[in-house]
Amino acid sequence: MHELAVTSNVLEIALRYAENAQRVRTVRLVIGQLSSMIDDSVQFYWDIIAQGTPAEGSTLVFTRIPAVLACQACGEQYPIASRYDLTCPACGGMRVHVIAGEEFYVESIEVEDATDDHSDSRVGEDSQRE
Amino acid sequence: MTTQIPVLEKIHSANDRIAAANRAALDAAGVFALNFMASPGAGKTSLVEQTVTRLAENVRVGMINGDIATSLDAERAQLAGATAVQINTGGDCHLDAVMLAQALPALDLHTIDLLIVENVGNLICPANFSLGTHQNVLIASIPEGADKPYKYPGMYRGVDVLVINKIDLLPYVPFDMEFFRKGVEILNPGVTIFPLSCVTGEGVEAWIEWLLTQVKH
Secondary structure: OOHHHHHHHHHHHHHHHHOOOOEEEEEEEEEEOOOOOOOOOHHHHHHHHOOOOOOOOOEEEEEEEOOEEEEOOOOOEEEOOOOOOOOOOOOOOOOEEEEEOOOEEEEEEEEEOHHHHOHHHHHHHHHHHO | OEEEEEEEEEOOHHHHHHHHHHHHHHHHOOOEEEEEEOOOOOOHHHHHHHHHHHHOOOOOEEEEEEEOOOOHHHHHHHHHOOEEEEEEOOOOOOOOHHHHHHHHHHOOHHHOOEEEEEOOOOOOOHHHOOOOOOEEEEEEEHHHOOOHHHHOHHHHHOOOEEEEEOHHHOOOOOOOHHHHHHHHHHHOOOOEEEEOOOOOOOOHHHHHHHHHHHOOO
């Protein structure tokens, strides 16, 4: 169980990039199959630890990347999911590269700009439109 | 108005920074450090005992033991002659760089040559958290079965050295060594492998010789 530690790291990163933004609405994570196991329960921890921060109430969005091997001999690319044979299915080659599945990073955040709540600036925009 | 802010920062970047600081502290003291990872019962502590006993003449060994609870393993290492420090993770499934950073001051690094960090028994999470040690050592064992590289590719990919323990059980346990090694070779080509038995002592000498080439005196 290390979801809480992972979630704390994500929060620290998100708040650092959010800087002066009023609110963080969405945090997008890219998680490869070969990287740390974290599942959707992370949202549960997130809801708790983000309380009282600009990220309170925000949503975590996961992009999950399946692990893919590429054969160095023939270039064939194939998934490793549920296979007990990791050799190249095209040529039987044993020298492979992992080309996807090791990702584990915060891709982007979506924030509401600090000016959003300033009603006077909104009035200003409205009057300009009129 | 909402704005997308690109981040592209590794989730473990804070851990990795602390791991780098741990590495610097170890290097400054001339300590060679290993991160022992394995499933529970594979023989991590038995290998620590063998290592400490056989190196006693030449190399001073320190040990940091990570467990969810109890200090039984640290006590075993101490009995064998190591300077041992216990970390109880209180439920966490792995050690991370912060835990190691907190434990290091309990050891006088200048009085040891080799540090063995025994991680929590688990084939999944420990591989994802750098500690700052020099080499990751995975201790596999015959009774676990030959399918483990295929089931835990993240762990088998992330190690520098693979010990295959309990080879004395090969006559009694079905274990397809060729199938096992094929999975290892694909995931981690060229990884250094030591088949051995901590019970009979077979193969331990090669492991010790390798260690002696790594440790600075």
